[in-house]
Amino acid sequence: MFLISDLCAMLNAYLDEDQVSAVYHAYLFGAEAHEGQTRMTGEPYIYHPIAVARILAEMRMDENTLIAAILHDVIEDTETHKEQIAKLFGEEVAEIVDGVTKLDHIHFDNKQEAKAESFRKMILAMVKDIRVILIKLADRLHNMRTLGIMRADKARRIAGETLDVYAPIANRLGMNVMRHELEELGFKAYYPMRYRVLKESVNKVRGNRKTLVKKTQEALENRLSHEGIQCDVLGREKHLYSIYRKMQNKNLPFSEVYDVYAFRIVVDTVDSCYRALGAVHALYKPVPGKFKDYIAIPKINGYQSLHTILFSPFGVPIEVQLRTSDMHRVAENGIAAHWGYKESENNGGVIAQAKAREWLKSLLDLQQNAGDSIEFLESVKVDLFPSEVYVFTPKGLIMELPRGATIVDFAYAVHTDVGSSCVAGKINHQHAPLSTQLKNGQTIEIITAPGASPNPSWLNFVFTAKARGSIRNILKNLQRDESIALGTRLLNKCLGNVNMSVQDLSQSRIERVIKDYELNSMDELLHQVGLGNRIPQLVVRHLLPEQSDALDQARQEHGPLLNIRGTEGMVVHYGRCCHPIPGDPIVGFISSGRGIVIHTKSCKNAKDYLKQAQKWIDVEWSDDISAEFSVTLRVVVEHRKGVLATIASALADCEANIEHVVTADREDQLYSLDFTLSVRDRTHLADIMRNLRLLAIVATLTRL
Incomplete structure (x- = not known):
């Protein structure tokens, strides 16, 4: 339990005695005002304002902010009036307390208009005095630390508000320490199961990383010491919520997100930052395109650092941030760093303050131009949540x-x-x-x-995990249905050579083969056959071992094994090397995971495939094909105006759709153009080629 004596001891480190006394006087006033009030935890209510003031004291905030923090609930929860606070502690403190009090009236709900209006009030209160939102952030942080006492549904609602609004505001103000804690606590309360699983995963791999982290840290320290650079090298632990967001946004597994070694190097001057950067690049090679200079061009919230990623000898990337101690202070506390240090000592704080003021001014402009609260919310979020x-x-x-x-x-x-x-x-x-x-x-x-x-x-x-997961799930089910249908057709064609079908197989034969293949069902076997993971001839031999000779003889005697209709979906593919179309003599090749790939018999790749006897099958085009197929024509034309338009018009007359056009080559007054077209069959293609040859501008025409 943190008492007022502990707070005063902290304040003595950076405030004058009179200023500490003023804070203590505010405590006495607040304790008397909150007399008899308790929190849900059962402790006296005044402990909460003290805890809020402590959070701000850790950021070395000024006395008026600390006084306002201790008094931030007295207008809302007691009989105290704003005028009393102004009389005792000054108008500035009274205005800050009044601003925080107005924020406490904000209640988020599912009604879009109400939520937008509440958000507008909070942003405008922040514009009036930035310390209002600093106190509100500290208030929210302490509430999040004690969230366990709340009812589960209320705790989840508060956690959602924290992740959606308060943590992003802390980020926008450059207050990374507060932002990370708000995110971690919000993540834990909003997604307790995900938080627990992720934390356990981190704990499991953390032990394996210690040795490598220590070796890398020592190597960095030795190199920088050799260069005469005084610095602190710190290993950085990745935050759970950051890991979660990266996994979610980039659709990455835990191992790829966590398997990055992060270090922070803090030096004394800006010059030392760049010298240290050269030293670490000399130690380990940098990853091209992964260097960012936020010192020369600070982030929008005033953050400054050099970021680089290096190749390590351990086979994993090393992420390094280099900054001065002043920059480090600003990176931790953002705009709050401005109050605790003199401007001459804290140039980074001045930058953060200027950036914040610039942003606040833009918010006022947005408010004046916005038609309503929803429009204002939209405009602010564009800037507040840049991701x-x-x-x-x-x-x-x-x-x-x-x-x-x-x-x-x-x-x-x-x-x-x-x-x-x-x-x-x-x-x-x-x-x-x-x-x-x-x-x-x-x-x-x-x-x-x-x-x-x-x-x-x-x-x-697609970018979102929801879209990617949904598409994959639907395609997987669709592919499964198509592969089962194709697998049934393939087995039926093979079994037809001995006057049988899949339906004629006895249950005992099916169960024996399923067991031998370590599968769960006949559908799973058909699925694997349709996908090309199992060769139908071998499966039939396994089902009917006594018919092996008859099957071999039947295959040699019988004609095409399978009709291709062009509507088989994702389990029948057409070779891009030869673009087969109905009417072409074709052969099918069983490709694992893809099903059947159709090639023309004259295709060079098909000749290679024919050497693998078990993997090719005889196929023929069905008589009732309604699909269209891609084919590529190379047209050599004279260099004239309107050539493309003339050819496109001729193709349109033949009802041929142009999928793609590439300029292949140019020689003197001739152009070589490759057209990829959609055609119905060889007859359709012949008509197209006949029409193109009639054009005066066409010199030669060949099918690729």
């Missing part, structure tokens, strides 16, 4: 997404079904590619279609 993007639905609702999110991420944020049936999107009423990254203030509209399903290519650009 987030805020966009609007067509009905004007605000959606929050991580920076880098795309139209598809937005669709999944609205609802999983919306994302899965998405076929197109609009940004500000204009059609845009689904991969377009969103920007603040845009209005996003999603166009859906019944029966649509996610495109596997979406995984190349």
